[in-house]
Amino acid sequence: MKALSRITTEAIPIEVLREDISQICGAFQIEPARRGGPSHGLARQRMMGGLETALISLDVEKVTRTQACIRRDPGEHFFLLVQDVGHCVVHQNATSTLLRPGDMFIVDATQPSQFVYDGQLAHQISVHLPRDEMIGRFGDVCNGGMAIDRQDPLWMALRAVLVKMLHCQTEIGLQLSETLYGLMGAYFHERRSQDADPRSQVIERALQLIGQHYRNPDFGPSTLAEQLGISLRSLQRYFKPFGETPGQRLLHLRLTQARTELATRKLRTASITDCAYACGFSDLSHxxxxxxxxxGMTPGDVAERAQDGGAILQ
Structure with missing residues (x-):
């Protein structure tokens, strides 16, 4: 999928990236891919249709908004986060959501959240939606964060409006921002409707269950299908538009979490085994x-580089 943004990055001290993100997005903790940096990153602010927007490029390990961050800098926005290049796992409200290029997630800035990048380069667009405006228009539907289902036709419409907002004059952008709110309202209304597409409901519930139970080694596609009340074959058909199977989605999330934990701890070989089991693996050879x-490297290589302050993985 063609990227919406073009951001050039260069090696900078991690303190500079922290300050830039703090100024633009609020208080977050940023963990570099290697201890003490430097890391690659750039946070740039611009206006899109009267809405503050952050263009962010970074290759850090993870970014976290803790309760302490929230107390220091209360959230006055929801962030419409667009994954433009690379991958990110968003942890919020006891669920984990894997974002691939084109995916969107509405982050609730009043709730703790974490964004895991695995030290690999990612570009994101974060549209800052005033909280009072969102609550006034749509109620509490976004509280706790929510993913935008890219299989919903409204996803394409939202993306088209964002493209226009990035590259249009201010006067037109103001009209487009109202269109953006209108499309989000239509999307939220459909989610609330009892007549919503059953397939979308199944996919949404499936992704929530994967995010909640991926650490359980007994949790697999068959268990997921059973909890959803559908056959395994039906579940596989639901996932077909994603270009992956339920098992592949589950494996990707487990590997991402294992990589993050290995890269941020001082581990011995025995602890690598513990990490594998803790992330949902029951077969070490697998x-x-x-x-x-x-x-492209072993878990031991990652753990060793973490001990030595190793290199950034691109």
Whole structure:
């Protein structure tokens, strides 16, 4: 999918990136891919149709908004987060959502959240939606954060409006921002409706269950299908538009979490085993094989680099 933004990055001290994001987006904790940096990153602010927007490029390990951050800087916005390049796992409201290029997630700035990048370069667009405006228009539907289902036709319409807002004059942008609110309202109304597309409801529930239970080694596609009350074959058909199986989505999330934990702890070999089990793997040979295939190195290599302050993984 073609990227919406073009951001050039260069190696900068992590303190500079922290300050830039703090000034533009609010209080967050940023953990670099290697301790003490430097890391690659750039946060730039611009207006889109009267809405403050952040264009962010970074290759850090993770970004976290803690309760302490919220007390220091109360959230006055929802963030419409558009994953433009690379991947990110969003943890909010006891669920984990994998964002791929084109995916959108509405982040609730009043609730703790974490964004995991695995030290790999990612570009994101964050449209700051005033909280009072959102609550006044739509009620509490966004409280706690929510993903925008890219299989919903309104996803394409939202993306088209965002493209126009990025590249149009201010006067037209103000009209487009109202269109953006209108499309979000239509999307929220459909979610609330009892006549909403059953397929979208199943996918949304499936992704929530994966985010809640991926650490359980007994949780797999068959268990997921059983909890959803559908057959495994039906579940596989629901996931077909994503270009992956339910098992592949579950594996990707487990590997991402294992990589993050290995890269941020001082681990011995025995602890690598503990990490694998804690992230939902019951077969160590499968864990090592899948990990090496995804990251091009062993779990031990990642843990060793974390101990040594290792290199950024691109």
């Amino acid at each position: 864990f090592y094989r899948a990990f090496r295939q995804r990251y």
